[in-house]
Amino acid sequence: MKRFLREHSYTLLLVGILIVTIVILSIASPYFLSWKNCRNILNQSAIYLVLSVGMTFVICMGEIDLSVGAIIGFSGMIMGMLCVAGVPSLLAVLLGLMVASAIGFTNGFLVSYCKINSFIVTLAMMTILRGVILVWTNAKPIYGFSDIFTFLGSGKIGPVNVPIVLSLLIAAVGAVILHKTVLGNYCLFCGTNELAANRAGINVRKYKIMIFTICGLCAGIAGLIVTARLNSAEPLAGQGYEMDAIAATILGGTSMQGGKGNVLGTVIACLILNILKNGLVLLSISSHYQEVLTGAILIVAVFISESNKRKRSEV
Amino acid sequence: MQEAYIRAENLYKDFGHVQALRGASVFAYEGEVLAIVGDNGAGKSTLIKIISGVLTPDRGEIHIGNEVFSSLSTRKAIEAGVSTVYQDLALGNTMDVTSNLFLGNELSRFGFLRKKEMKAEAEKLLESLDIRIPDVTQPVGNLSGGQRQGVAVARLVNQGGKVFIFDEPTAAMGINETNAVLTLIRRLADEGYVVIVISHNMPQVFNISDRICVMRHGQVIKELRTEDTSMDEVVSMITGAAGI
Structure with missing residues (x-):
């Protein structure tokens, strides 16, 4: 019990914040706890959730991926173009996801083999992808997809939207991979001490590439959800989403230095951020304040989660 | 006399203009603690890194058990039974x-x-x-x-x-912790493992080692049985005052 509390103290704090937020908002607005609104929140969170799960892996490894927002746009555009060109929907989705994974693979390759800082690699990748999208499409959206395709974004399984099911599934798989498998263990270990992993005979480069590929794939799935939901591949889709994903990951207790993190925390953090956004809308507070609030929460969260470490090192 | 479990023979390694090793040879036996001593830059770390597969020698051979290697990778070294406890502990x-x-x-x-x-x-x-x-x-x-x-x-x-290499095992440790580590090192040797220790701490070297191997300018200039030598003699060899 004591160990459980020690290991999960921060996650429990997040749960507390989540509950308090829900209670306050449900008192402030009668619409907040309605099933429609709850479903709306979960549906909105789905994209960020998928993106943040991938980001959690990358940050656990002590790296960063700024290109995920652009991958959303790029993979969505690929899927859209293929669909419009008459390729069967599911094949188009598959190809789009493969392209997204290939972009992640390239990021990983450049980081591990060419030894370029991941911040630079993914920043450059983001710019390149955005540029290519605009060149290809002349900045015009592509729209009008088949029912099968749009089902993946706005369809329902029973009372629940498909993206919600998809995102929770991915979060569950992500949690299992990070906490229960050798891959997850090496991901965390490379984050905390890459040299040690290398000396122990672990092929660090290979695992880095795998992690970036996973992150790319997650971004591709987010791209699928965005495109299918809007029934339109927008050139600027996913812009700025990388920041939300990073914010949710860090707020969820993943250490920016790597070596420490958990998917459950990321999920809860994602919910907190999206509930706040939703709450501000319900309370008719200007959306500009949302950004201010998100930034402020992030700073406070990192302050709390890093305070233990500071106490120990006494600097 | 039993055969040496590790025989690193005639190793050469250059880093640009710096000759870190110039024909260094070292032998280590099962069931004994071998201490490698030498001044900074004598080539101790380079030698150890070659035996543990972190660095590739320019020339020379490494015999581990019955196998002969001209170069090792960390993976190969581990498979051959060579393990290194690094200064930063890894x-x-x-x-x-x-x-x-x-x-x-x-x-x-x-x-x-x-x-x-x-x-x-x-x-x-x-x-x-x-x-x-x-x-x-x-x-x-x-x-x-x-x-x-x-x-x-x-x-x-x-x-x-099978082989344990310790690089400054007790650096930055308190007395109790140091004793615990030294006991552990001794215990490993007594159980039949090959133990190699790099240390600057002479009293410690004399406390735990069976043999001492003195390095200077990239070569092993002397191998001594600990019981047959004194601290003064070893220090004079390290500094070059002994004229070897």
Whole structure:
């Protein structure tokens, strides 16, 4: 019990914040706890959730991926173009996801083999992808997809939207991979001490590439959800989403230095951020304040989660 | 006399213009602690890094057991039974004791960790080496220096190591922790492992080693039995005052 509390103290704090937020908002607005609104929140969170799960892996490894927002746009555009060109929907989705994974693979390759800082690699990748999208499409959206395709974004399984099911599934798989498998263990270990992993005979480069590929794939799935939901591949889709994903990951207790993190925390953090956004809308507070609030929460969260470490090192 | 388990012969290594090793040879036997001593830049670390596969020699051969290598990788060295406890301990501070013990050697089925078995094995292993860590699920960063060294050593034993190389094992440690580590090193040798220690601490070298190998300017200038020599003699060889 004591160990459980020690290991999960921060996650429990997040749960507390989540509950308090829900209670306050449900008192402030009668619409907040309605099933429609709850479903709306979960549906909105789905994209960020998928993106943040991938980001959690990358940050656990002590790296960063700024290109995920652009991958959303790029993979969505690929899927859209293929669909419009008459390729069967599911094949188009598959190809789009493969392209997204290939972009992640390239990021990983450049980081591990060419030894370029991941911040630079993914920043450059983001710019390149955005540029290519605009060149290809002349900045015009592509729209009008088949029912099968749009089902993946706005369809329902029973009372629940498909993206919600998809995102929770991915979060569950992500949690299992990070906490229960050798891959997850090496991901965390490379984050905390890459040299040690290398000396122990672990092929660090290979695992880095795998992690970036996973992150790319997650971004591709987010791209699928965005495109299918809007029934339109927008050139600027996913812009700025990388920041939300990073914010949710860090707020969820993943250490920016790597070596420490958990998917459950990321999920809860994602919910907190999206509930706040939703709450501000319900309370008719200007959306500009949302950004201010998100930034402020992030700073406070990192302050709390890093305070233990500071106490120990006494600097 | 028994055959040396490790025979590194005539090793050369240049780093640009710096000749780190110039024909260094070293022999290490099972059941003994070999201390490698020398001034800074004498080539001790380079020699050790070659034997543990971190560096590739320009020339020379390394015999480990019955195998002969002209160069090693870290993986090959580990497979041949050579394990190194680095100065920085090569531990992941945010990871728990079990993960650190099994790094690169995890018990798994289809890629899934068998955490319970790993925990039980870890506890058994630490107990057999008399390393006291009450809770193997806590992060290594929370442990004391001596405990951390214990984890680093236990990992190597777990890797099936036959040869243990310690690089400044007691640097930055208190008296109790130092004693614990020295006892551990002695115990490894007594159980028949090959132990190589690099140290600047002469009293410690004389306390635990069976043989001393003195390096200077990239060569091994003398190998001595610890009981046949004195601290003054060794220091004069290290500094070059002995004129060898």
